[in-house]
Amino acid sequence: xxxxxxxxxxxxxxxxxxxxxxxxxLVLVFGPILLYLLHAYGLPVDVKNLTLGILDMxxxxxxxxLQDTFQNSxxxxxxxxxxxxxxxxxxxxxxxxxxxxxxxxxxxAKLERNSSVIVQALxxxxxxxYALISEGYIQAVVSSFNLNILDQxxxxxxxxxxxxxxxxxxxxxxxxxxNGNYFMLPGLFALTIIFFPAIMATLSLTKEKETxxxxxxxxxxxxxxxYLIGKMLPYVxxxxxxxxxxxxxAVLISGVPMRGSILAFLxxxxxxxxxxxxIGLFIAVFITSQATAILLTTILTLTFTxxxxxxxxxxxxxxxxxxVISYLLPITHYIDVARKVMIRGADFYxxxxxxxxxxxxxxxFYGASILIFKKRIG
Numbered sequence: 542x543x544x545x546x547x548x549x550x551x552x553x554x555x556x557x558x559x560x561x562x563x564x565x566x567l568v569l570v571f572g573p574i575l576l577y578l579l580h581a582y583g584l585p586v587d588v589k590n591l592t593l594g595i596l597d598m599x600x601x602x603x604x605x606x607l608q609d610t611f612q613n614s615x616x617x618x619x620x621x622x623x624x625x626x627x628x629x630x631x632x633x634x635x636x637x638x639x640x641x642x643x644x645x646x647x648x649x650a651k652l653e654r655n656s657s658v659i660v661q662a663l664x665x666x667x668x669x670x671y672a673l674i675s676e677g678y679i680q681a682v683v684s685s686f687n688l689n690i691l692d693q694x695x696x697x698x699x700x701x702x703x704x705x706x707x708x709x710x711x712x713x714x715x716x717x718x719x720n721g722n723y724f725m726l727p728g729l730f731a732l733t734i735i736f737f738p739a740i741m742a743t744l745s746l747t748k749e750k751e752t753x754x755x756x757x758x759x760x761x762x763x764x765x766x767x768y769l770i771g772k773m774l775p776y777v778x779x780x781x782x783x784x785x786x787x788x789x790x791a792v793l794i795s796g797v798p799m800r801g802s803i804l805a806f807l808x809x810x811x812x813x814x815x816x817x818x819x820i821g822l823f824i825a826v827f828i829t830s831q832a833t834a835i836l837l838t839t840i841l842t843l844t845f846t847x848x849x850x851x852x853x854x855x856x857x858x859x860x861x862x863x864x865v866i867s868y869l870l871p872i873t874h875y876i877d878v879a880r881k882v883m884i885r886g887a888d889f890y891x892x893x894x895x896x897x898x899x900x901x902x903x904x905x906f907y908g909a910s911i912l913i914f915k916k917r918i919g
Contacts, residue, residue, distance in 0.1 A: 547763050551771025555745065559775060569741050569776075573783045577733040581726060581795065591675055593617040594641040596629045601649035607660075610686045611642070616678045633665055640664045640675045652690060715884050723798075726791040727879035728852035730810070731872045733787050735817040735842050738780040742821030743834040745772050750829045758916070765911050773818045773907075780814035791883075800886030805878060805896065812899035813875035817842075819906030826910045851876055871902035 560566050593611060597604050611617045620638055623629040632638045643661040651658040662679050666672040716723045746769075749755040758768050788806070791797040799806075821838055828834045846852060849863060850872040856864060867873045874895035881887035889896075 543764060543766060548767040548771040548774075551763060551768055552774040555772045556775040565741075569737060569779060570783075573733040573737045573780075574786060576736065577729050577783075577787050577790075580729050580732065581722075581790070584725065584729075589616060590618040591616055591639045591671070591678065592620045592637065594620055594623055594629050594632050594638045596623045596626060596641065596643045598646040599644050599648035603649040603652055604644045606689075607644060607648075607683075607686050610689075611682050614678070614682050614685075617682070629663065633663060636665070636667075638665065639668075639671060640679060642679065720796070722791070722795050723884050724880070726787075726795055726797050727883055728850075728876050730784055730787045730791075730879055731813065731850065731876050732846055732852060734780050734784050734810070734814055734875075735820070735846060735872055736839075738776045738814065738817050739821035739824075739842050740835060740838050742773055742776050742818040743825040743828070743838045744831055745776070746822065746825035747828055747831045747834040750825075751831055765914050765916055768916075769822060769911055769914060770907065773815075773822055776818045776821075777811075777815045780817060781811050784810040784814060797883060799883050801882035801891075802888045803882075805887070805889045805892050806882045809875055809878040809882075809892070809896055809899060812896065812903055813871055816871040816875075816899060816902040816906060819903055819910070822910045823906045826914050845870055846872060849873065868898075871899050874898040874902075 559569070595608055595611070597608065608619065608622075612619050617640075620632070623632065623641075626643065629638075629641045629643070633641055641663040643663070645658060645660070648658055648660070660683065662676070664672050664675050664679075713719070746755075749758075763771075788799075788810075792799050820842065824838050824841070825834055828837065845866075849859070849867040849870060850856075851859075851867065852872075856867045856873060856877075859867060878887075878892045878895045878899075881892055885891075
């Protein structure tokens, strides 16, 4: 018969054993926080200072104005100007530049005649993501320059009171400053919670199998449910507290807003902490070697975290097959809750489906582990 007293006793024993191994305890407590901070401050989230080379064959006031538009965009850093195309090409070959812009010799003359002019952009495609970003920003800068030219045209020919026929008034919701931390840091909460707690949970059980100390449990009156949940409980609590520390850093130090339901975020963090530890428990049920457990847990958690969870790329950008895998993972739903609650101001009702999926993940991992785990030798 299930007993809360026995479950708490198992949890207390696990905590005391963990605390007795000071090095392991420090790694478990501070390792995830260190992992979070290294990614928070080291992972590039904003695209800035893309190195750009300029070949100005026109050397007119208008061509210099276009150069100034690139320089003042806040995105590009003009590494230097070049004298000929071969020199510019060499800069791309040596990876000194992300892109190069060639302004033709008749640039100003054609604009004065109200003719179209082609400005060539050479983009380093060896880094596809940066190439796409560079192309988009170059087009944006040129579009901005075009608007200035059109504005001057209307003023010149239609009078100072003339306006451009169509103007765009864009309002950016949720993240008007395009702060990359708004997207990245809530995702890093999940990375912090899923990796170390899952590994420690796996080691907790496989260590007892490997050292045969699990025989003490086989001979006791403690049930499988009490034993497994009791052993995992300290890791769930530690993981949950770590998620709160990451949250405090993101809000108070990095300036990420908290606009929605704090209750929904706390429940999601607790459920995901339990699910992450449950992943480690589920793996440990099948494994008897600590080395194998570490390798398998690391591969599974990191692979799914960076590939399918949406931590770096929005889930909607994945292929249809990969999105199916993504929606089955608890980490996807936790990241979804964290971003919606913090950035979009979602309330409990808005994220209830993700919370249900997190709860189901806990039920599946712990339920399957308890069913498969046998209280006997062999």
